[in-house]
Amino acid sequence: MNEIREPAYRLTDDEFRFICQYVYDIAGIVLNDSKREMVYRRLTRIVRERKLSSFSEYCQILKQNDERERPYFINAITTNLTSFFREKHHFDFLIDEELQRLIQKNQAQKRIRIWCSASSTGEEPYSIAISVCEALKSYLSSWDIKILATDIDSDVLAKAKAGIYDMHRIEDIPETYKSTYFKRGIGQNANQVKASSQLQNLITFKQLNLLHEWPMKGPFDLIFCRNVIIYFDKATQQDLFARYYELLSPGGLLFLGHSENLGPFQKYFENIGRTIFRKPIVKV
Numbered sequence: 001m002n003e004i005r006e007p008a009y010r011l012t013d014d015e016f017r018f019i020c021q022y023v024y025d026i027a028g029i030v031l032n033d034s035k036r037e038m039v040y041r042r043l044t045r046i047v048r049e050r051k052l053s054s055f056s057e058y059c060q061i062l063k064q065n066d067e068r069e070r071p072y073f074i075n076a077i078t079t080n081l082t083s084f085f086r087e088k089h090h091f092d093f094l095i096d097e098e099l100q101r102l103i104q105k106n107q108a109q110k111r112i113r114i115w116c117s118a119s120s121t122g123e124e125p126y127s128i129a130i131s132v133c134e135a136l137k138s139y140l141s142s143w144d145i146k147i148l149a150t151d152i153d154s155d156v157l158a159k160a161k162a163g164i165y166d167m168h169r170i171e172d173i174p175e176t177y178k179s180t181y182f183k184r185g186i187g188q189n190a191n192q193v194k195a196s197s198q199l200q201n202l203i204t205f206k207q208l209n210l211l212h213e214w215p216m217k218g219p220f221d222l223i224f225c226r227n228v229i230i231y232f233d234k235a236t237q238q239d240l241f242a243r244y245y246e247l248l249s250p251g252g253l254l255f256l257g258h259s260e261n262l263g264p265f266q267k268y269f270e271n272i273g274r275t276i277f278r279k280p281i282v283k284v
């Protein structure tokens with residue numbers, strides 16, 4: 001293996017291996033040698049900020065299982081790439097079909113519960129909230145509709161909660177969505193927009209490591225688990241699918257990312273669209 005060198009820092013094979021194991025143990029994220037440069041880049045920033053002289057010193061801090069350091073490490077190591085209406089076909093399906101179906105299905109309780117389980121900086125839960133507002137305008141005041149948005153990374157959650165985005169982040173969404181759901185010119189900054197309070201009131205943001213126990217009892221009508229399981233190994237994925245299954249209401253939907261699949265767990269779900277899976281009403 002090639003060691004990466006920079007004048008001040010050197011990441012040895014042993015240190016890299018330790019970091020891979022550490023991130024796997026606490027977040028389930030699998031890193032391989034192809035991620036070495038990325039790890040180096042992201043952690044060098046922390047080593048510098050902490051005014052440490054080497055990666056070795058930083059690894060020592062992690063080895064001491066320093067509770068204060070762990071969140072900084074996690075926030076640095078996670079990949080948070082996301083966008084509004086990413087994989088648009090999921091939102092088209094929500095607006096055109098699924099949300100209306102839930103209105104019929106949940107008529108008795110007048111309640112809809114949605115979980116966005118790796119929400120990153122918030123673009124995904126806000127896109128879900130916009131879809132809800134568009135499809136269920138006339139039900140919003142009389143129905144109890146809530147979206148739970150969770151992520152392991154406290155930095156992205158803070159950004160998501162604030163709901164403030166650079167204008168270019170929403171440039172591809174329809175004009176009517178921009179004018180209805182985003183306020184322009186936040187404070188002095190004309191290039192930023194803020195998600196409307198209507199959207200923000202629908203969403204609760206909470207920190208949650210998917211590997212840990214989930215405090216929510218469910219059931220959820222819709223669960224979004226998109227572009228996160230790709231970072232996990234097969235065993236972790238199958239374990240998570242079983243847990244999502246338990247938390248879904250009968251007939252509830254699980255949405256995965258474009259390159260993700262259920263693997264052997266597919267037999268418990270019905271594949272009803274591109275990376276959209278329904279938990280059958282009758283258990284199979």
Ligand SMILES: C[S@@+](CC[C@H](N)C(=O)[O-])C[C@H]1O[C@@H](n2cnc3c(N)ncnc32)[C@H](O)[C@@H]1O
Binds near residue numbers: 028119
């Ligand atoms: C690439 S982003 C995907 C964001 C969004 N779901 C989407 O599809 O656009 C992956 C997110 O998963 C989160 N993540 C990684 N490991 C996690 C874990 N063990 N528990 C909860 N979230 C995790 C990361 O912090 C990151 O924000």
